[in-house]
Amino acid sequence: MSMIDVRDLRKVYGNRTVVDGVSFAVDEGEIFGILGPNGAGKTTTVECIGGLRVPDGGTISVAGMDPSKEGREFRETLGFQLQESRLPDKQTVAQALELYSSFYSHPRDWRELLERLGLVEQQKTYFGKLSGGQKQRLSVALALIGNPRVAILDELTTGLDPAARREVWGLLEDLKGTGVTLLLVSHFMEEAERLCDRVVVIDRGRVIAADTPEGLAAGVVADQRMSFVPSAPVDPAFLQGLPDVHTVNVNGDRVVVTGTDNVAAAVIIALHERQVAAARLRVDQPSLDDAFVALTREDENRTNEVTA
Numbered sequence: 001m002s003m004i005d006v007r008d009l010r011k012v013y014g015n016r017t018v019v020d021g022v023s024f025a026v027d028e029g030e031i032f033g034i035l036g037p038n039g040a041g042k043t044t045t046v047e048c049i050g051g052l053r054v055p056d057g058g059t060i061s062v063a064g065m066d067p068s069k070e071g072r073e074f075r076e077t078l079g080f081q082l083q084e085s086r087l088p089d090k091q092t093v094a095q096a097l098e099l100y101s102s103f104y105s106h107p108r109d110w111r112e113l114l115e116r117l118g119l120v121e122q123q124k125t126y127f128g129k130l131s132g133g134q135k136q137r138l139s140v141a142l143a144l145i146g147n148p149r150v151a152i153l154d155e156l157t158t159g160l161d162p163a164a165r166r167e168v169w170g171l172l173e174d175l176k177g178t179g180v181t182l183l184l185v186s187h188f189m190e191e192a193e194r195l196c197d198r199v200v201v202i203d204r205g206r207v208i209a210a211d212t213p214e215g216l217a218a219g220v221v222a223d224q225r226m227s228f229v230p231s232a233p234v235d236p237a238f239l240q241g242l243p244d245v246h247t248v249n250v251n252g253d254r255v256v257v258t259g260t261d262n263v264a265a266a267v268i269i270a271l272h273e274r275q276v277a278a279a280r281l282r283v284d285q286p287s288l289d290d291a292f293v294a295l296t297r298e299d300e301n302r303t304n305e306v307t308a
């Protein structure tokens, strides 16, 4: 049985359908990502899963429970990190964590969480005096404090500096393998690539792709991109004339070439024949970022064709 099962979920605001038949299933212990552009319906979807909104259609099951109907047992099962978590300005970090611990039968040790999330020095700081990143880290701690079987983290590292982001990722990687199921809403492709076992991409309220992060990236028909600094001047027209090359651009001393899978080898051999070396060479594979841009662009084109 899946830990989270969403079937044909629909949510309508006024006369706008913002979630339009979303379905996916998440296995126990999986880290599952929901990606998509702004306004795609990601938060609305996870708020329905978390029991914070009542769907207008479809079914949701979390650990066998219907979020819109269950009470205490459901709240013990699920930890929810809201996109903007608000606590009273005059509550300290420690007070908030102690209070939230008291809501659960088997809470985690909040001091250990504070340490993991780099908030030990802020224990006695009022919520109102925390920086944006510190508030964000506290909201992650509050989502995990109850030792939930399922945690929903909505944009968990937005607003964090790169070091803090890596610290939060490390905490989630540690949680992996403990059986907890994590549902992440993310804008950061790097985050999804690093943490998620599988992802869905949602656009305009519909699932437009579902795969592993690697599978999505591999499915993109994107040019290979290479760049290098030539040891002697190279005529761009010469490179442009090679059969594997699609585009050539010169950025300062760096030459950027795109083309087929074979472009890097073809360019290096051609340069070698002219006694030119390619220094500071970089070859980029299509990434999840490329997949995301390509998928949402394809979806937009399809919608434009239908409405034209």
Ligand SMILES: Nc1ncnc2c1ncn2[C@@H]1O[C@H](COP(=O)(O)OP(=O)(O)OP(=O)(O)O)[C@@H](O)[C@H]1O
Binding pocket: 013, 018, 036, 037, 038, 039, 040, 041, 042, 043, 044, 045
């Ligand atoms: N309470 C509400 N009443 C009316 N419309 C809403 C409400 N909440 C969200 N919306 C609209 O529903 C759509 C989907 O919003 P949602 O927050 O689910 O998207 P999202 O994918 O999470 O976006 P983002 O990445 O920007 O957070 C948006 O157009 C939003 O303006």
